[in-house]
Amino acid sequence: MNAVDADQIVAVSSMGDEELSRFLKDRVISLTLEEVRSLPSKLGRDPTLTELHIFNIQWSEHSSYKSSKKWLKLLPTEGSQVILGPVEDSGIVRLGAHRGETYGIIISHESHNHPSQVVPYEGAATGIGGIVRDVLCMGGEVIASADPLRFGDPTGKNRDRSTYVASSVVEGIAGYGNPLGVPVIAGDVYFNGSFDENCLVNVVCMGLVKEKDIIHSYAPEGADGHDLIVVGKATDASGFGGAAFASLVLDEKEEDSNKGAVQVPDPFLKNILIRASRQVFRELREQHITAGFKDMGAGGIMCATSEMASDAGFGVDIDLDRIHVAMDGLTPHVIAAAETQERFCWIVPKSFSPRLLQIYNDEFQLPLVAKGAKASVVGTVTKERQYRLSHKGKVVCNPPIDEVTKGVSYERPFRERGRQAGKAVLDSRISLSEPADCRSVLLQLLGHPNICSREKIYKHYDTEVQGNAVITPGQADAGVIAPLRGSSFGIALSVDSVPRYNRIDPFQGAVLAVHEAMRNVACVGAVPTALTDCLNYGNPEIPEAFGDFVLGVKGIAEAARNLYYYPEEKKKSPVPIVSGNVSFYNMSAKGSSVDPSPIISCVGVMKDYAKAVTSSLKGTGSTLVLLGRVKDELGGSAYLELREQAEKTDGTERAGERLPQMEYGEERNKIYGLLEAIDQGTVAAAHDVSDGGLGVTLAEMAIQGGRGIDVDLAFTGLRPDRALFGETPCIVVEIRQGKEEAFAAIMEKRDVQVFNLGRTTKEGFIVRDEDRKVIEATVDEMEDAWKNGLGGIF
Amino acid sequence: MDAADRTGKNRAADEAGGRREGRKARIAVIYFPGNNCEEETMVAIRTAGMEPSLFRWNEDPETLEKFDGYVLPGGWAYEDRVRAGAIAAKEPIVEQIRKEAAKGKPVLGICNGFQVLAESGMLPGLGTAGKGTAQGTHRASFALAPNRNPFICGYYCTWIRVKVSAGKRNAFNRFLKEGQVIRMPIAHGEGRLVSKDHTLAARLVEKGQVMFRYCDVKGNISEDFPVNPNGAEQNIAAICNSEGNVMGMMPHPERANFMRQLPGMQEGWEEAEAAGPGRPIFGSMREYIEERQGAEGNPGEGP
Secondary structure (H helix, E strand, O other): OOOOOHHHEOOHHHOOHHHHHHHHHHOOOOOOHHHHHOHHHHHOOOOEHHHHHHHHHHOOHHHHOOOOHHHHOOOOOOOOOEEEOOOOOOEEEEEEEEOOEEEEEEEEEEEOHHHHHHOHHHHHHHHHHHHHHHHHOOOOEEEEEEEEEEEOOOOOOOHHHHHHHHHHHHHHHHHHHHHHOOOEEEEEEEEOHHHOOOOEEEEEEEEEEEHHHOOEOOOOOOOOOOEEEEEEOOEOOOOOOHHHHOOOOOOHHHHHHHHOOOOOOOHHHHHHHHHHHHHHHHHHHHOOOOOEEEEOOOOHHHHHHHHHHHOOOOEEEEEHHHOOEOOOOOOHHHHHHOOOOOEEEEEEOHHHHHHHHHHHHHHOOHHHHOOOOEEEEEEEEEOOOEEEEEEOOEEEEOOEHHHHHHOOOOOOOOOOOOOOOOOOOOHHHOOOOOOOOHHHHHHHHHOOOOOOOOHHHHOOOOOOHHHOEEEOOOOOOOEEEOOOOOOOOEEEEEEEOOHHHHHHOHHHHHHHHHHHHHHHHHHHOOEEEEEEEEEEOOOOOOHHHHHHHHHHHHHHHHHHHHOOEEEEOOEEEOOOEEEEEEEOOOEOOOOOEOOOEEEEEEEEEEOOHHHOOOOOOOOOOOEEEEEOOOOOOOOOOHHHHHHHHHHOOOHHHHOOOOOOOOOHHHHHHHHHHHHHHHHOOOEEEEEEOOOOHHHHHHHHHHHHHOOEEEEEOHHHOOOHHHHHHOOOOOEEEEEOOOOHHHHHHHHHHOOOOEEEEEEEEOOOEEEEEOOEEEEEEOHHHHHHHHHOOOOOOO | OOHHHHOOOOHHHHHHHOOOOOOOOEEEEEEOOOEOOHHHHHHHHHHOOOEEEEEEOOOOHHHHHHOOEEEEOOEOHHHHOOOOOOOHHHOHHHHHHHHHHHOOOOEEEEOHHHHHHHHHOOOOOOOOOOOOEOOEOOOOOOEEEEOOOOOOOOOEEEEEEEEEOOOOOOOOOOOOOOOOEEEEEEEEOEEEEEOOOOOHHHHHHHOOOEEEEEEOOOOOOOOOOOOOOOOOHHHEEEEEOOOOOEEEEOOOHHHHOEHHHOOOOOOOHHHHOOEOOOHHHHHHHHHHHHHHHHHHOOOOOOO
């Protein structure tokens, strides 16, 4: 048991603290002394150098979720529609049955923040690379992706770096995602100073799979003696320590050494790997062979092989000399843990191995496609539950496999910020004069980098490839595709989280992120079916930053439990979180955290994609209505931020502690009322109110439809700027002409408050407060402002 | 899931496409390493009533002979190393396709496939003395150069309009009308047709070898962005050889194969699944093949 070659052992037990610290620092091992000192009792001896590196990675925050684990348990992850919760590389949620087969939507959500800050193009590209592998390895087709991005202030003191990072990240996403042939169908982007030294680059990816064809990321039953096969790029030293790097504070002084922790992308090789793997899937199915397949991401071969075997109750025996490498002289721990891109691991019966090698190496000629790339048998699955690695004839690592995978767990101290929810903090406290001209405020908001058209970004991406497009970016609040050919199923995807809200109130900010993601898929007519979360926060060792994380998780849990999903009429279930990721240490070198960013994506399902609606106005003379009452809640609004900046006041009081509040019952009614109205064909266009408020929502609908509006906001009872620019999460609907009564009947039945806004017109944008025209603008001038807001950045 | 599951299930299109008795036209869709539009291209071929097969770059070129037509789909063949399409153009299978084209079989290159046909010299195939045959010269005489686009530098994905400006009836324009304006998406970084022979583009227009030209909603051929999205000479979006059986085009007809793929929603599923503006190009290819088979007097016989 646990035996290794004696010359591999590092005598940590006999080292003093100072000597051990130095030893660890010299080898860039960030385990704490306490963690290292716990190893001899687990192993029954001192660890080897390879083992120290392995535990360094496995016990990093990125791999072990050691701070977050406890809190993530609060999230609802189950529901009748869930095929696979957040336990493997991706979650899977049921789409429905078609021709006697049940189909699932694979979904995964990851971050690649630190690599993208240091080397933006490659960092963003490898982020896509990793998540595509996560989805592919479930045995399905990769059908769509979405990119939530947060960048530094493009006009602030760090503007050169921020715009460089922003434009390079977009190029990296395009440079990798386009050649692969995975369409981008959604995304969002925000800029502010908190992201100056730490951008956020999240990526969401979806796949499609028949339920019976799912391939799991663990060894199949009876896998004792099966082969372990590594497929893909030749292992090099790139990305070694990437998981540990993700769990550190970025320090500019170490920028050059950090660059080594970023992997090198090769979308060309990935393109061929995807196609070759599809051929393997087909033949496995034909021969009724159950296999294990897993992406190699953080922790490389070591992490993938140990999890695959351990999860199924096995051990492994790997000969590191059989792994195809790109260079001589790699140390065993680098071979085992480098995060070289474009690699996968298979566990298959020995009898299938020759065929598998033939597919990758001969038919798809990996060795000719990329230097040194191929599929190699590297070891076997064993009954003995050890994680045994040998190198040049010596055993360099041999701990019990469960010790490698079970990780560590910490109870971090946290301090939750005081919350104002429930207290009578009214916006009337915000002493804000009425602006002389709401029209110029609206134009200013429309041109704001956080609000304006995203065309300058998404036209870099291939949004049409695969031919499944129904609603592409820029047309609606969510993207829609119809990937199951011959069926009428549609799948919608949206991503959301407003940094301003979370800066003010990390709990309510998370609630609103969940709500907006769900509302966005509802606005195209899709039923919010599952959520994913990527929790981007600061340093978990700082109680305030960790408190923000705790509040965020609580907010997500509360919203997901209260904005139900109805798998069957009257049978409610929380909207489950089926995949996610935690990214800590997002902060400046001086220690200030980025705005808390619980980025939420929502998957929506439509039975008939042809009923989907976009947000552009469709008719002249149609009725425009608002679902939900506009409240006097300017807190957190883009408008308030603009005023603060213009008037150079300290924002703390004005930004308001009071974000838009949430009446879950009302919001549920709105979502399900709108869904029924769209399903019944009574809706011509729908768009939710978010950044910039009702004014911006109406303007976007008018610009996209090339039509005008004439509305009166007197019904709100609010001062015009408060009604126009507050961000109460209402929904604007253009009712299909002739369907007004049917629409009203549905809303009445569903108990949704509906307010008449006015009508659509041929041209001109008119907002009235009874007799007074508050805004009179042309759609062209609004479009000019809206389309050019990102001009200086991309 | 397998290709067979995901494709060809559009009943209406199958009925429309499969009217003819006897065997369906067999089309080889070439997969060079780095292509990425092969699946939806196969769907478009199937919905137009033909039978597509994926043909991997390293399969035996001679087996290409058994096919009735060829499609080179979009993507990044060989990662676009050197220049877009340059390496793929040197592959033995392209030489075989050239031989098959000489027999009159149709060859369609879409986006990256157009770039391959350009690099191989199969296009423009002017067929005049001193300029080689309709199957080209083995030398590129024009390039699809990096886009000139004041809005976005590099790769650009958007919906555009093209005007059908074909000359005589050929393998691809049987269901298109002269002057018709159709919508298709483009998605490329290198699509600007340009030649060091400054008269080439104008001559192609004159000879009726230009099939599609970028235009505005009314069909006006303006040189300005965004009407001309990449700065192509003469707004050229597609050309064919002098025989009319080899065509290269930058827009993606397979992404405009169903009405639902167009921006703006369609009313109802039937309409959403109806044939889009790109489908007639594939339908024409089918009719052309059937006509040739009929002329040879062996419509139902396999090779």
